[in-house]
Amino acid sequence: MHQLRFVREGYCLMSDFLSNFTNDNYGNKQPRKKERHSDKSPLEETSTEERTNDSVELNGKENEQKSQLNNPTEKKDQHKTSASSQPIFDEDTQTITDPTYRKKQIRKKLLIAVSAIIVLMGCLFAYYQFSTVKVPDFVGKNVSEVREWGVDSGVKISPEQVYDFDEKINAVVKQNQTAGKRMKKKDKLIVQTSLGPDPKELIALPTFEEMTITQAQEWIESNKAENVTISEEYNDKVAAKKLIKQEFSQKDFDKKKYKREDQMILTYSKGKEVFEKNIAMPDFKKKDKGKLDEWVKANEIKATVKWVDSDEEKGKVLTQSVEPTVKVAKRECLSFTISKGKPIIVPDFSLYNKNTVEEITGLTVQVNEKFSDSVSFGGLLSQSVEAGKKYYEGEPLPTITVEYSVGQPYLRSYIGELEGDLAERFFNDYQSKGANITYTTYRTPSSEPKGTVVKMSLYNEFVSTDYHVSIGISDGSKASEVPKYQEDELDKELPETKDSLEDIAN
The missing domain is CATH 3.30.10.20 (Trypsin Inhibitor V; Chain A)
Structure with missing residues (x-):
């Protein structure tokens, strides 16, 4: 029974609560229970009072609506009374009306609706925050920073390389997402990275001979000609900071076709190098040249060495242009004489x-x-x-x-000698000593044995180193007769005898 009563009472309370929001003429009245003493139990007393109050309240509402229809002025007065926000006690119906109740209920519902909207917006915001990421400004930064950010943020990075004169190599030139705004993680961040200046670009070369080294460096920086190398060296003839030579990696290179990728070396003068005289000169006399060479190399001395004949051992230092203990400078020119030995x-x-x-x-x-x-x-x-x-x-x-x-050749007489001996005799007597004495032979009738020299065109006289002689060789046809050369000798030595022989022969 108690459970049934509790259900019924709950139903009545719920109906009363809902009627407050369906009744257009609801006057924001809240029934108040009249305090009274009762002998009933607290639970029964509460239930009875609640039922009585509900009936009184319903009757009161009906009477109120009727009175408002019959008496508009009363309605206005009632509104005035409600506007005063003061609780009204009706003795006839024994109810207390709260004029702020409706506002409190509206405020409560608004608070619930706003809270629900805030929670929903919070969820949407959390999802938006989780699925998107704020894009930094990467322009001018290295692409490695973009890649690191992509890994940390879960965004895929798509780099594109382009030539750019102003940005450094691998620096970001442009990005497809606006910096400071959020992007979806599933989208790609496309960044254009710099390859530096275009190496194929033609560059007009200035006249470096008219430029100092400082001006040349400024030109290289302004044109970003990174393949141009400037070197400096000391030079006694070219003034400091002036060009000594301009070289290209290719021979016969056309300067008008110079591009940023071409190699070029500019050598500028540092002027004449001056060193402090702080090196003590050793005494190298009678010492080996090897020790001199070591000292010269260690101190970068320009040594002039002169080798001379001497009774000293070969390679010994004989003299030096600077006396020992005298201070000399680096790369100073010194002269030395070295023994070549006795020749x-x-x-x-x-x-x-x-x-x-x-x-x-x-x-x-x-x-x-x-x-x-x-x-x-x-x-x-x-x-x-x-x-x-x-x-x-x-x-x-x-x-x-x-x-x-040995002077001029003397042509000997080879009469009476055999023809076969002539070649050897002429070679040994003349040709072996540089004389071109040659001969030819011919046959002639003679009483001498066959092959014997019986005639010479010239003999027993001095001749030139280039001479030719004709030699007659006996054919032996007159072997029984007196040889002709003997007749000639007889004619010279015994002319009278010759005449006598002719007479006898006659």
Whole structure:
């Protein structure tokens, strides 16, 4: 029973609550229970009072609506009374009306609706925040920063490379998403990265000969010609900061076709280098040249070395242009004399003859004799190594060939000798000594044995080194007769005997 009563009472309360929002003439009245004492139990008393109040309230509402229809003035007065926001106690109906109740209910519903909207907006905002990301301004930054941001934010980065004169290599030139705004994570962020200036671009070269090194550096920076290298070196002839030479990687390069990718080297002068004299000069006299070379290399000294003949051992320092302990500067020019040792000198063999050549020591000399039309007997004709030539220790010594003159050739008489011996005789007597003495033979009747020389066109006289002689050879046809050459001798020596023989023959 109690459960049924509680259900019924709950239904009545819910109906009353809903009627407050459906009744257009609801006067914001809230029934108030009249305090009274009762002998009933608290639960029964509460239920009875609530039912009584509900009935009184419903009757009161009906009466109120009727009175408002019959008496408009009363309605206005009632509104005035409600406007005063003061609780009204009706003794007849025993109810208390709260004029702020409706406002409180509206405020409550508005608060619930606003809270729901705020929660919904919060969810939408959270989803928006989770599915999007704020795009930074990457222009001018390195593409590596963009990639790192893409990994951290879950955004795919799509780089595109373009030539750009103003931005550095790998710097971002442009991005497809506006900086500061949010983008969906599923979208791509496309960034254009710089490849630097276009290497194929033609650049007009200035006249570097008229520019200082500072002006050349400014030109390189303004044109971003990164393949141009500037080097400096000391030069005694070209003023400091002036161009010494301009070189290209290719020979015969056309300057009018210079592009940013071409290699070029500009060498500028640093002027004459001046060093402080802070190096103490050692004493190198009679020391090996090797120690001098080490000191010269370590101190970058410009050394001029002169080799001279000396009785000192080869390679010993003889003199130095600066005395010991004197201070010298780096790259200063110094001179030194070094011993070449005692040389072996080739003599003038014209001062010798074939018999006195043996007096020369230290050299190997081969003496030859040769005919000459112009040099008298015993005179020097030639020597294979010129006079005064020096040979030093450790150098190979050659064999020197010396030729002395034996004068003009003397053509001997070969009458009475055999024809077969003539070739050997002419070679040994003339040709081996440089004389071109040749001969021809012919046959002639003679009482001499066949093959014997019986005639010569010239013999027993001096001839030139280039001479030809004709020689008659016996054919042996007159072997029983007196040889012709004998007859000639008889004619000269015994003319009277010859006449006597002719008479006898007659």
